[in-house]
Amino acid sequence: MVYVVGHKNPDTDSICSAIAYAELKKKLGVDAKPARLGDVNPETAFVLEKFGFEVPELIEDGEGKKLILVDHSDKAQSVDNIDKAEIVEIIDHHKIGDITTPNPIFFLAMPVGCTATVVKLLYDYYNVEIPKEIAGLLLSAILSDTVIFKSATTTDKDIKAAEELARIAGIADINTFGVQLKSKLSDVEKLTAEEIIKRDFKDFDMSGNKVGIGQIELVDIKMIEDRIDELLEKMREMKESGGYAGLFLMLTDIIKEGTLLLAVVDDESVVERAFGKPLENNRVWLDKVMSRKKEVVPPLESAYSS
Amino acid sequence: MVYVVGHKNPDTDSICSAIAYAELKKKLGVDAKPARLGDVNPETAFVLEKFGFEVPELIEDGEGKKLILVDHSDKAQSVDNIDKAEIVEIIDHHKIGDITTPNPIFFLAMPVGCTATVVKLLYDYYNVEIPKEIAGLLLSAILSDTVIFKSATTTDKDIKAAEELARIAGIADINTFGVQLKSKLSDVEKLTAEEIIKRDFKDFDMSGNKVGIGQIELVDIKMIEDRIDELLEKMREMKESGGYAGLFLMLTDIIKEGTLLLAVVDDESVVERAFGKPLENNRVWLDKVMSRKKEVVPPLESAYSS
Structure with a gap:
């Protein structure tokens, strides 16, 4: 068998x-x-x-x-x-x-x-x-x-x-x-912050830096907006305990077609180098970005290697 | 392009x-x-x-x-x-x-x-x-x-x-x-012993032992019989200079359907463990054996690991 x-x-x-x-x-x-x-x-x-x-x-x-x-x-x-x-x-x-x-x-x-x-x-x-x-x-x-x-x-x-x-x-x-x-998958009300972050979470090694990137897809990003501070708090905890150089969470709005990227990173400048826009208050809106594999991992990898 | x-x-x-x-x-x-x-x-x-x-x-x-x-x-x-x-x-x-x-x-x-x-x-x-x-x-x-x-x-x-x-x-x-x-490919007359051995030669790592296995296919093994001593001599040289634990050459007769295996090895008993027949005078006839990949590499690998 x-x-x-x-x-x-x-x-x-x-x-x-x-x-x-x-x-x-x-x-x-x-x-x-x-x-x-x-x-x-x-x-x-x-x-x-x-x-x-x-x-x-x-x-x-x-x-x-x-x-x-x-x-x-x-x-x-x-x-x-x-x-x-x-x-x-x-x-x-x-x-x-x-x-x-x-x-x-x-x-x-x-x-x-x-x-x-x-x-x-x-x-x-x-x-x-x-x-x-x-x-x-x-x-x-x-x-x-x-x-x-x-x-x-x-x-x-x-x-x-x-x-x-x-x-x-x-x-x-x-x-x-x-x-x-x-x-x-948008039914996030009953989930803890940790469950949201870990729903679809992957580790990467980027030029020797341990980087974690989670993603959650939502039919409307508003469903989660009032929990962003709670999410960032949990991400800081996970970054510390997991020894990450950067921890990212993609809140992807499948109707608006874009991603609000949350980031807790040692060096915030990687985000601007990767996406051409700076983090503000640990977040940045990336218009049209939906795919971790194609649109988030490659630019982050080159930002970390530069 | x-x-x-x-x-x-x-x-x-x-x-x-x-x-x-x-x-x-x-x-x-x-x-x-x-x-x-x-x-x-x-x-x-x-x-x-x-x-x-x-x-x-x-x-x-x-x-x-x-x-x-x-x-x-x-x-x-x-x-x-x-x-x-x-x-x-x-x-x-x-x-x-x-x-x-x-x-x-x-x-x-x-x-x-x-x-x-x-x-x-x-x-x-x-x-x-x-x-x-x-x-x-x-x-x-x-x-x-x-x-x-x-x-x-x-x-x-x-x-x-x-x-x-x-x-x-x-x-x-x-x-x-x-x-x-x-x-x-049987036209071996013009080839040196080294060219015959290296015609189709691959290196393997078998449980930490460096093993080299060459193969030449012949329409009649008789074509090469009088050059076996010369081939073995060259194999001993190559084994020494290349640091091999074992050097093998498959003389495969495609009409008779079998292989005369020449072997120069540190431990001759691997051949008997692999093929159920001992080496005699650095050679053993393996009836029906034609494929290095399927019939020679796997038994040698398990013989070396045992």
């Missing part, structure tokens, strides 16, 4: 692509089962319930397991003891990570907005009909990862795949469904 | 897949050009001449170049200064190597016998007609890499691709063409 599994701190793409690709492998005669490396977020929970799927099995140790990795190819993002697992396939849409294998395997990465787009293309390649509910999962993953096609990572392939999947899933208005989906 | 390039010490697959994939990229609107990282061997020279292609441009430094890598994903096998090149795609059929990228790219590796098989499938996927001469190159690469389908690495996909390519290339008898092709 082989587990199909996405990255740690799973998002909707990691969970839905795992379920959809396990289903494809089963139809191709492989005993495959989806799994996850952590709790599902409220957006993913909404998607699973809407299309009638169970939350996949949690796995915590890769030792001795056969794994198909989706949505990542970096050891740090994968299951613990990944070196003691047998990796039999990788399906991804990120930069090529540091996972190596002792034997030839199937590895397909494409520079598109979402792993679900790659999975959809593989259903087409193998000429396997996509079940209606699976189409719903894959569509949700694409809308989630591309922020309803607004992220800079979006490609024509994502849009075309989403349109075909919406037709199969019987979803008439993609945009309305997308906003409904993303609003599940 | 982007170079399409195979591995160092290029074989027929690395050269022919580079030419064929560059041609496909051009048809898809990309300014692509094949390149090579070393001299072409006599088999490849025969293939290029037969189908009317020039020897691709030699490149020696990756710095500042845009590269599509074919037939490898390991830094050690790639162009010098690979870290200063921009890798835009990888097409391969080996184990996943240690190359990483800063951005998402197209990476397709398949567990098949030859990169040319993957390139053929990509022509099909993009619905691009394969020119007759390109079909000849791809067929040659498959016959070369799979030792006319006799290597353990051969899959149904390789055989099916080769049959279709033979039809396009107008080659009626695949087997005869394969033997003709492989016999070009």
